[in-house]
Amino acid sequence: MNKKCIILAEDDNDDQFLFVNFLSDHPVMNLASAVANGEELIEVLENTDDENLPAAIILDQNMPKMNGLHTLKFLKSSDRYARIPVMVYSTYLNDVLIRNCMAAGASLVFNKPEDKDGYHEMISELFKVI
Amino acid sequence: MNAKQDNISALQEQLEHLRIKLDEANETIDAIRTGQVDALIVDDGSGHQIFTLTSADQGYRALIETMGEGAVTMSRTGLVLYCNSTFAEMLGMSLSSVIGLSFESFVAGESKTYYRELFKKCWEEDCKGEVELSGNHVRIPVQLSFTPLELPEGVSLSLIITDLSKQKKLLVELENKNRQLAELNEELETSNRDLLQFASVASHDLQEPLRKIQIFSNLVKDKDFSNLSEASRVYMEKIIRSSVRMKMLIIDLLNYSKLSDNESIPQKVDLNEIIEQVLTDLELVITEKDARIYRETLPAVAANHAQMRQVFQNLLFNALKFSSPSITPVISITAVRVKEKAFDSAPDADGAFVLISLKDNGIGFNEKYANNIFTLFERLNTKDEYEGTGIGLAITKKIIEKYNGLITARSREGVGSNFMFLLPVSPQLYE
Numbered sequence: 001m002n003k004k005c006i007i008l009a010e011d012d013n014d015d016q017f018l019f020v021n022f023l024s025d026h027p028v029m030n031l032a033s034a035v036a037n038g039e040e041l042i043e044v045l046e047n048t049d050d051e052n053l054p055a056a057i058i059l060d061q062n063m064p065k066m067n068g069l070h071t072l073k074f075l076k077s078s079d080r081y082a083r084i085p086v087m088v089y090s091t092y093l094n095d096v097l098i099r100n101c102m103a104a105g106a107s108l109v110f111n112k113p114e115d116k117d118g119y120h121e122m123i124s125e126l127f128k129v130i
Numbered sequence: 131m132n133a134k135q136d137n138i139s140a141l142q143e144q145l146e147h148l149r150i151k152l153d154e155a156n157e158t159i160d161a162i163r164t165g166q167v168d169a170l171i172v173d174d175g176s177g178h179q180i181f182t183l184t185s186a187d188q189g190y191r192a193l194i195e196t197m198g199e200g201a202v203t204m205s206r207t208g209l210v211l212y213c214n215s216t217f218a219e220m221l222g223m224s225l226s227s228v229i230g231l232s233f234e235s236f237v238a239g240e241s242k243t244y245y246r247e248l249f250k251k252c253w254e255e256d257c258k259g260e261v262e263l264s265g266n267h268v269r270i271p272v273q274l275s276f277t278p279l280e281l282p283e284g285v286s287l288s289l290i291i292t293d294l295s296k297q298k299k300l301l302v303e304l305e306n307k308n309r310q311l312a313e314l315n316e317e318l319e320t321s322n323r324d325l326l327q328f329a330s331v332a333s334h335d336l337q338e339p340l341r342k343i344q345i346f347s348n349l350v351k352d353k354d355f356s357n358l359s360e361a362s363r364v365y366m367e368k369i370i371r372s373s374v375r376m377k378m379l380i381i382d383l384l385n386y387s388k389l390s391d392n393e394s395i396p397q398k399v400d401l402n403e404i405i406e407q408v409l410t411d412l413e414l415v416i417t418e419k420d421a422r423i424y425r426e427t428l429p430a431v432a433a434n435h436a437q438m439r440q441v442f443q444n445l446l447f448n449a450l451k452f453s454s455p456s457i458t459p460v461i462s463i464t465a466v467r468v469k470e471k472a473f474d475s476a477p478d479a480d481g482a483f484v485l486i487s488l489k490d491n492g493i494g495f496n497e498k499y500a501n502n503i504f505t506l507f508e509r510l511n512t513k514d515e516y517e518g519t520g521i522g523l524a525i526t527k528k529i530i531e532k533y534n535g536l537i538t539a540r541s542r543e544g545v546g547s548n549f550m551f552l553l554p555v556s557p558q559l560y561e
Contacts (some may be wrong), residue, residue, distance in 0.1 A: 014342055014346075018345065033378040035349055057389055091334075091336050091337050091338050092337060112341060113345070114344045114345055114348070114377075115344065115345060116348060116349070116352055
């Protein structure tokens with residue numbers, strides 16, 4: 001069975017590592033690639049065939065150049081990417097950011113987890129929207 | 131020669147005559163001044179004449195002479211016919227040198243135009259205006275109050291001159307003080323804003339590395355705990371516990387700084403509902419400590435729901451936390467409507483404020499620390515014994531004060547504490 005591909009846009013190496021680490025043993029989802037920011041993400045997507053587009057996109061909110069919300073808005077305004085579920089996560093969530101992300105079409109908004117259980121919960125929530 | 135002699139003696143005679151007239155006039159003026167006679171100054175077409183009335187009210191005349199304001203009677207052409215000594219003193223001149231001169235000659239240059247307008251208008255009706263007078267090396271800001279006097283004998287003008295120097299000086303001082311105050315306020319606001327911004331930014335940015343410490347130490351614990359030495363396991367646990375505590379501190383600090391951020395409009399808050407919710411939240415601790423909680427029906431207050439919840443959460447949790455281990459914890463919440471925002475205010479069933487007391491029989495504290503406990507990061511107990519960030523009561527106080535309330539605490543060590551706070555009763559308007 002083909003695993004569902006996920007792309008992570010995250011500028012922090014530790015957080016990239018953590019995602020890879022906790023997603024590695026997931027039976028269905030697979031981290032296809034990790035990029036450092038929204039610009040790089042779009043570049044990767046532009047060079048991907050339609051049939052190989054990811055099953056979900058995870059965006060860190062605080063990234064250089066194009067932040068999470070900014071990237072989310074771009075994706076949701078594009079015919080090609082609008083249908084892909086997007087999760088935004090951040091260390092500093094607040095009500096305004098959550099509202100803005102949901103209004104822009106995010107499927108999920110999450111606080112960055114502080115332990116293993118947090119990651120597992122977040123990943124299982126993500127699996128539900130794919 | 132003879133003709134010359136005659137001339138001289140004629141002049142001497144005239145001089146003597148004038149001297150006598152002058153003495154008479156001075157006597158009359160003295161009499162007027164001392165209140166022995168009253169006087170009217172009358173323009174009969176050929177010049178001004180002074181008519182004296184010996185029957186006049188002496189008290190009135192004496193009053194004019196002794197009052198603190200300048201009094202002047204002026205002719206139709208603006209000459210000073212009479213003035214009291216206060217006016218002469220204002221100018222630093224002698225009485226005799228003032229009488230007979232044009233009043234305008236005492237008006238400072240820049241005030242002359244305005245004075246002329248006043249002088250023109252004042253014959254029709256009473257009028258007032260502020261001008262600057264210029265006397266003997268002095269300049270005095272004054273208010274002039276004109277009253278035209280229409281007497282059967284003719285028209286003259288009564289003028290009261292009020293010295294405004296002191297008022298002006300006070301006004302300038304007041305303005306200076308106000309300006310200083312405004313500057314200080316602005317500085318304070320800026321530094322407050324900076325501080326809050328700092329707190330907010332610092333706690334935001336602290337969260338990122340802290341989260342890494344938490345997650346990686348948890349990873350070590352999950353994956354390699356069994357491989358660690360006995361001592362390292364203890365160290366690892368300490369790292370994890372400290373990071374949990376730091377997380378708590380950061381969140382509390384963020385909440386504290388957020389309180390100053392936005393103005394929130396007070397709403398009607400049902401405190402009974404709030405206490406119900408908080409007791410549900412604290413159910414576990416209450417059961418664990420076998421605590422008894424008594425409460426009266428509380429009135430609705432003008433505040434914010436979530437923040438009131440935080441107030442009761444903090445106070446009730448503290449009462450439970452600092453309960454005495456040897457006896458059953460008893461917490462009672464009572465309320466009384468009072469007239470004013472003061473802890474000693476008289477009870478009043480329709481009062482604008484409610485005084486709420488949250489009393490416990492816990493370990494208490496020395497009352498000399500009663501003010502300290504509401505200060506940020508102030509702790510009276512070691513954190514090993516009692517967990518906490520030292521921010522809870524600071525938040526509580528800030529919330530209460532944000533809604534125009536007051537909070538204080540009474541306590542005795544080993545007996546218990548009583549936290550009392552005042553809040554405006556809804557729909558009392560927020561000031």
